[in-house]
Amino acid sequence: MAIEVPFFGLKRESETLRSELLEGVAAVLDHGQVLQSREVLDFETSIAKMTGRKYATATGSCTDSLYFALLAAGVSRFDEVVVPAFSYIASASCILRIGATPVFVDVDINGNMDANKVSAVLSERTKALIYVHMYGHFDEQNLSLIKAQAEKFEVTIIEDCAQAFGSIGGVSGVPAGSLGSIACISFDPTKVISALGSGGVLLTDDENDAILSKKLRYHGKGPEGKFDLLGFNSQMPTITASALLIKLKYDEKWRVKRQKIAKIYIENLKRFPVRLPEVQKIETHNYHKFVINLDQREEALEWLLSSGIQAMVHYREPLPQHKIFDCCSPKNNEFERAQKLSHTCLSLPCHAFLSELEIDYVIEKMEEFFRL
Template sequence: MLWWQAILLKLLNTLPKYLCDMEMIAVQERIPCLDLKGQHQQIKREVFEAFEKVYENTAFSGGPFVEEFEQGFAAFCGTKYAVGVNNGTSALHLAMLALGIGPGDEVIVPANTFIATAWGVSYTGATPVFVDCTSDTWQLDTTKIEDKITSNTKAIVGVHLYGQPFNIEAVAAVCKKYKLFMLEDGAQAQGARYKGIPVGGFGEMACFSFYPGKNLGACGEAGGVTTNNEAYYKHLLSLRNHGSVVRYYHNEVGYNMRMGGLESASLNVKLKYITAWNNRRRAIAKQYQQQITSPKIQLQVQPDWVESVYHLFVVTTADRDGLLKYLNEKSIFPGLHYPVPCHLQKAYAHLGYKEGDCPNAEYLANHCLSLPMYAELKDEDVAYVIETLNRY
């Protein structure tokens, strides 16, 4: 064989591998943790038409488009009322105020949640009291709540974390026993169900975020509160609007926390699609749950009585940093929710919590990753993520 024939043969032998690698790279580039572009391209015309109506009516703050969304979202949650506000953190804050919570009061909050759950308590001058999560569902450990209750405890906040409802009946039983309020943090759970019933109407109130990355996300910042209690509903309407029901007459210290017209218009469009989007997330999650077989990967345990909407699909592994590096090399980019549990945040150092106080939440913070999860994720991309994890 001549020298040039040997070189040509070698090149031909490596060509299939090269083409395979190039194909794999093309797939890998499409797998971020979250990609909002696909969703918004699908509904762009509808959203822009809705914006045009807001513009023509100059209804930029509050107004008919907000009211339309409030009615639609209340129906979606199966509640009597919904109040639109400027973001999910404000929803938590105003709900606490509507419950009469303030300085000297304590509120039970999961250590494993986004920090805004605790902000809602702190903004009123009350103190969040952090309770660990379970080691399997990663939700509030209801067996540890009673040890944290004092004469100052006024409420318990349960979080439908990652889109999965918490153990509502167990928390409600503790609230009934000690005459406490129960508040749902549904920021990640629009459309989730507990024993077949939509979340949002189990507690005194439920608070939602419509941040753009949520399952039901506005084109901008927005939030809301649902309730079946007319008194809370009316109080929230006042609180979000400078403590006023009649213009220029202020009955209490209020806040400028109204929902915007453009944000509500986008939510009115998306509300028509949220059930289909949630179902697609469930289909993706089912593939993850059934096909991830690596013993190095642990999944969130889901009781029979929950129907998650999989805002996030979180897994844990012993070497989180190693797995993250491995996935990034394969052009898969997981999220990280959340690297520091609430009780160890610097903002709450004055409360005196230390490492070891909430061991399950601390373990999760050090070992969790959020896999790619959004309704537009293609089946071949999901398959690639699963295959890559199983090879780890």
């Protein structure tokens, strides 16, 4: 029997939370403070607490948060910013937006920046390093190694936690977003906690960075009401903050469910010639994405799609191959791992609203694929 297995659970999640979300929206309509409200402040307090950071600035997107993070790090034109060669475009486009130069580093087998390749690109010109927790995998040991190298050059570490909300370090158990000077999280509709639209946050322990990011998100306006620097308009609407406050309550439950699904996938797929996500403990990974690697990726993708399973590819090209980076990157045979991952990665549906039947169906279809 063919069934449809959606990649994202958002529609089902919204059905489940419908009355709670609508109540939240109604409350906002009633008080009428659609921006710069108590809900936004409450959201900032909650997310700072959950990630163990002192300050949170809610913004319009993680893309904007990353840009503000670079400005807070003092990055300007002609500086270099180190970034992995394999990620979503937003991890590196923020560097171009400043006029600085992205310096790409190849990734490890899990898609995170390769700690062994970092020292070769660090120099006096390096102002910041953007570390991405790919697919939600927070490899604490790896990031600590990179941090130690970057500190020698006084390079600011910015964690791109767009995908890693709720992941914890396998060494000390700290939440993703605790190790960098600044961390940015995304709440876009594809993420584990999603806004009713777009949303992001910037986290830091540095009061000056917090004040600056709050000025940047609203026209440079400071607490005293003066517009004393060139800012932007990247606010989080109250309705978004209200929805996020509701969804944060379910984060642990949904994460545990995704971890269970990951465990079932791993148990059942390990006898096939695929590379499975490697973590020391399932409980440390938020499984924002469950990504396998296999040589026959295109065939497997086509097979799953034709069977009604919405598999996807994250990502088809290493970052330096995108046209916007033509200006600044060497062309790119040297990013061997990023190339390999982009040809072999395949994301399977993994969200808290999958039924047992759907999980079994994905496994059954993968088994059939290998028997073909």
